[in-house]
Amino acid sequence: MSDYVIETHQLTKQYDGKAGCRNITLSVPKGVVFGFLGPNGAGKSTFVRTLLGLLVPTGGSGHILGQPIGSVESRQKIGYLPELFRYPDWLTGQQLLESHADLCKIPRSERKKRIASLLERVGLSGRGNEKIRGYSKGMQQRIGLACALLSDPEIIFLDEPTSALDPIGRREVRELMAELRDEGKTIFLNSHLLSEVETICDHIAIIHRSDLIVQGEWRSLSSVNPQTEITTSSVPDGLWKSLSTIVTEAELLQQEEGKTHWLITLNEEDDIAILVRHLSDLGISLYRIVPRIPRLEDVFMYWVNREEAQQSHVDHR
Amino acid sequence: MWTIAKLTWREILSKRIFHITLFMSFAFLLFYAIATYIAAQEATEQTGGQAVSSDFFLAQTFFATQILGVGLYFAAFVTALLAILSSVGSIAGEIESHQIDTLLARPLHRRTIVLGKFAGLGSLLILYSICLFLGVLAINQWLGGEILRFEMSALQVIKALAVFVLPPLLLIAVALLFSSITTTINGGIILIILYGISFIGGFVEQMGVLMNKTSMINIGIISSLLFPLDSLFRKMTVYLFDTAGDPISFATQGLFGSLSTPSNAMLVYAALYGITALWLSIRRFSSRDV
Numbered sequence: 001m002s003d004y005v006i007e008t009h010q011l012t013k014q015y016d017g018k019a020g021c022r023n024i025t026l027s028v029p030k031g032v033v034f035g036f037l038g039p040n041g042a043g044k045s046t047f048v049r050t051l052l053g054l055l056v057p058t059g060g061s062g063h064i065l066g067q068p069i070g071s072v073e074s075r076q077k078i079g080y081l082p083e084l085f086r087y088p089d090w091l092t093g094q095q096l097l098e099s100h101a102d103l104c105k106i107p108r109s110e111r112k113k114r115i116a117s118l119l120e121r122v123g124l125s126g127r128g129n130e131k132i133r134g135y136s137k138g139m140q141q142r143i144g145l146a147c148a149l150l151s152d153p154e155i156i157f158l159d160e161p162t163s164a165l166d167p168i169g170r171r172e173v174r175e176l177m178a179e180l181r182d183e184g185k186t187i188f189l190n191s192h193l194l195s196e197v198e199t200i201c202d203h204i205a206i207i208h209r210s211d212l213i214v215q216g217e218w219r220s221l222s223s224v225n226p227q228t229e230i231t232t233s234s235v236p237d238g239l240w241k242s243l244s245t246i247v248t249e250a251e252l253l254q255q256e257e258g259k260t261h262w263l264i265t266l267n268e269e270d271d272i273a274i275l276v277r278h279l280s281d282l283g284i285s286l287y288r289i290v291p292r293i294p295r296l297e298d299v300f301m302y303w304v305n306r307e308e309a310q311q312s313h314v315d316h317r
Numbered sequence: 318m319w320t321i322a323k324l325t326w327r328e329i330l331s332k333r334i335f336h337i338t339l340f341m342s343f344a345f346l347l348f349y350a351i352a353t354y355i356a357a358q359e360a361t362e363q364t365g366g367q368a369v370s371s372d373f374f375l376a377q378t379f380f381a382t383q384i385l386g387v388g389l390y391f392a393a394f395v396t397a398l399l400a401i402l403s404s405v406g407s408i409a410g411e412i413e414s415h416q417i418d419t420l421l422a423r424p425l426h427r428r429t430i431v432l433g434k435f436a437g438l439g440s441l442l443i444l445y446s447i448c449l450f451l452g453v454l455a456i457n458q459w460l461g462g463e464i465l466r467f468e469m470s471a472l473q474v475i476k477a478l479a480v481f482v483l484p485p486l487l488l489i490a491v492a493l494l495f496s497s498i499t500t501t502i503n504g505g506i507i508l509i510i511l512y513g514i515s516f517i518g519g520f521v522e523q524m525g526v527l528m529n530k531t532s533m534i535n536i537g538i539i540s541s542l543l544f545p546l547d548s549l550f551r552k553m554t555v556y557l558f559d560t561a562g563d564p565i566s567f568a569t570q571g572l573f574g575s576l577s578t579p580s581n582a583m584l585v586y587a588a589l590y591g592i593t594a595l596w597l598s599i600r601r602f603s604s605r606d607v
Binding site for chain 2: 052054078079087090104157
């Protein structure tokens with residue numbers, strides 16, 4: 001069996017040749033939190049819905065746990081919390097979970113215990129007997145999460161799982177995702193909230209305007225051009241241009257009392273040492289140097305900008 | 318499939334439209350009971366409660382079939398409306414609200430959803446139409462008195478009832494087809510128009526037989542082929558009002574009778590029509606985006 005629990009090859013779902021997702025080739029390893037990122041309308045939900053068989057692909061192929069997408073077998077061990085979560089509001093939370101337990105063929109002897117434990121896990125303990133129509137948006141998202149986890153799935157698809165939650169709820173869901181990963185589950189997290197993904201994801205893929213831009217381990221993808229903040233004495237004009245072999249960009253952040261604060265983008269991490277030596281040789285005082293740890297937002301913008309630059313280059317040719 | 322059927326039951330039972338229909342059905346039965354009682358009282362007073370001649374017997378049976386016919390006609394109408402309103406949005410509505418997403422993400426064939434909904438809606442509507450049918454019959458038997466009570470055998474009732482429950486099943490199958498293809502509103506409009514065509518076509522056909530106009534009869538036949546709902550109602554009246562040993566067919570009399578009697582082939586056609594609609598619904602729903 002493959003090391004990947006989800007694999008797609010050129011998977012495409014388009015509407016009259018437009019929008020949706022296009023030629024997505026993706027591999028999701030087992031037991032990770034996989035962040036699928038992209039701005040609103042990039043095609044994230046379309047991709048997930050195609051994987052789950054809700055949409056019929058217009059091209060390519062895909063497998064979940066070795067089973068072709070769209071087949072009943074591919075949905076045997078998955079859980080799904082949709083972005084537009086809506087549940088029968090005439091049922092109570094408990095009845096909703098019981099119905100899904102029926103659909104998942106969970107033995108009756110296990111049901112009661114499992115449902116009680118899930119309601120507690122998602123923070124709805126004691127609220128299971130209330131009608132869903134009386135639930136707040138956040139509570140509905142929580143019952144949806146319980147529904148997704150009910151069958152003890154190997155892969156859990158969470159599409160914007162914290163969109164209706166307050167900050168405390170968001171933290172709880174992040175902790176829950178970490179727990180599930182520790183239990184060996186794979187979580188496919190669809191989100192446009194980079195701060196949410198940053199703290200939890202091991203792997204990421206970025207989709208932009210229907211196309212997959214990049215995918216891989218968060219650690220390796222975050223090694224984009226290193227940046228460092230430095231505070232120096234005044235620097236002569238044209239200094240950064242003369243150091244263009246190591247400095248790709250220099251942004252003046254602040255200037256005060258003969259000191260200047262810069263954000264320097266370097267070609268490589270090792271260039272920091274060379275930069276320090278050059279400044280010293282030029283007699284420029286260096287008061288402070290702080291390497292900047294790239295945030296997901298920086299990484300995301302880096303890859304998106306790179307893609308757009310390449311696209312613009314192709315268009316001009 | 319039974320889980321979906323169970324969910325469908327719960328959904329309908331929780332809907333306001335069902336509660337209103339139920340309430341209005343009781344109101345109808347009450348009104349029908351009062352009307353039958355008053356009509357029976359007046360008829361008895363006029364005749365002095367005595368059967369005097371064979372003419373009287375013919376008139377009595379004619380009135381009995383008419384008053385029973387109007388009750389059953391309205392019962393069929395209410396059942397049809399409930400069938401349309403409860404089923405035309407059962408798939409389309411859930412697709413529009415995305416409520417169906419989590420169901421379809423379960424390891425189920427999509428046909429299970431369609432068949433489950435058919436089983437749930439069908440069983441509930443069968444139960445409802447049986448209650449209404451027997452309610453109308455009970456009122457006729459208990460309150461119709463000597464004049465308006467229609468004499469019938471158990472076999473007649475069973476055969477008529479078996480046909481009476483078919484229209485809602487046919488409507489549900491066709492409604493599920495439209496619900497799989499188009500939106501709730503579009504499906505509802507198309508189905509109500511089809512329903513109207515069927516019943517107006519049925520009346521045109523009856524008048525065509527009365528006036529001996531082939532073109533009008535043909536319109537009725539075409540409308541029956543387009544949607545064989547009225548034919549089922551006419552067939553039901555034939556089973557209920559016709560007695561094997563009676564040389565005079567009361568099933569052919571009056572506004573709610575059937576001058577042009579639908580053949581048994583029409584029953585088979587209606588069954589095939591419903592099965593085909595259900596099969597197309599499964600096919601369409603299985604291959605569509607949600």
